[in-house]
Amino acid sequence: MSSIWGNRIKISIFGESHSNAIGGVLDGLPAGIKIDFDEIMVDMDRRAPGKSNLSTTRKEGDIPEILSGYFNGYTTGTPLAFIIKNSNTKSSDYDELKNLMRPGHGDYSGNVRYRGYNDYRGGGHFSGRLTAPLVFMGSVAKQYIMQKKGIYIFSRVKSIGDIVDDQIDFGLINDSILLKNLRTKKLPTINEQKSLEMEEYILQMKKNGDSTGGVIECTCINVPTGLGSPFFESFESSLSHLIFSIPSVKGIEFGRGFDITKLSGSQANDEMSYDGNTVKNYTNNNGGITGGITNGMPIVFRVAIKPTPSIAIPQRTINIEQCKDEILSIKGRHDPCIVPRALPVVEACAALNIFDYLIQMEGINNAKSK
């Protein structure tokens, strides 16, 4: 099935951008987790539409309504089911898009895949809106892994177009980076001047009726050593599976990523030492994962987000009703850049992946062994 993920936990999402509601089910949660809804709303608001001039103008509260699995302030251990209402739909924006396929969106491939039965309004089930349930479930996972293991996840905008933020030395993640309180910012960067340049660039693209993409860098610290497996259940592969579920993602790289190929072995290897009882690496070129298994260093990965497909600049496309070529200029409400709203979604995927493996590890550690 296409909308379910997980091994130890199972998550599923449902709904369409213009249906009554979207939602999800998170199954496999331990009983007795206290959920802080104020904390969850911080992440929901970071993703929600209509919050800034860098976003689509559609306005939604994005308040999750719990249907089951939660009682007297704690998870019950049974499936946590919830909905998020859709209210500010404007389906007339999509009248002509029933037959005119938006280049870069899922309209044509989705029409073929679902034999024309797909709900095309607002992108239907293909919409970036379906990332709201992911953020809710990821936020619950974040709270669990933070409370249990002190795992902390943060992300920043690494680049927008050709504007690139400063490098972080991932061998040396320290409080000064964490204290920058990245998640309160509109376009979180390490170098604040870069953030201003990025904003200006996005607004220029918006004015031109165009859009832009960028790269998100996500870091997870205090992740225990030993999560993952070699081959098919490597930590990287399950995380990539989730990350590629985010509409608009075109790539992911870990640690030094593709650039590691430019180093020699002696430069690329992360040399090791004991720090008391803890094993540390002097560098983190492998992004905290070796052999498909976490090695105790921060997990560091970057996600490539393409430019928003729906743009006002006229583009060539097809009319599937009349089987002819046409020119399309899209007039609805769209994000000039998806990156700022996708940050909490990327963090949610990281949290859910860690959560899934932690539950497995705790099962293994609780089992009797010789």
Ligand SMILES: Cc1cc2nc3c(=O)[nH]c(=O)nc-3n(C[C@H](O)[C@H](O)[C@H](O)COP(=O)(O)O)c2cc1C
């Ligand atoms: C948070 C978020 C917001 C998005 N907003 C828009 C949007 O306003 N307009 C648009 O055309 N695509 C938007 N997208 C991207 C499309 O949903 C996506 O490009 C489309 O489903 C096709 O999937 P693909 O890009 O993975 O091939 C958004 C994606 C996300 C994650």
Ligand SMILES: C=C(O[C@@H]1CC(C(=O)O)=C[C@@H](OP(=O)(O)O)[C@H]1O)C(=O)O
């Ligand atoms: C509503 C959201 O973003 C939407 C994502 C989206 C798309 O094609 O992905 C298209 C737009 O939908 P509409 O045309 O209905 O305004 C965005 O506004 C959201 O993410 O919550």
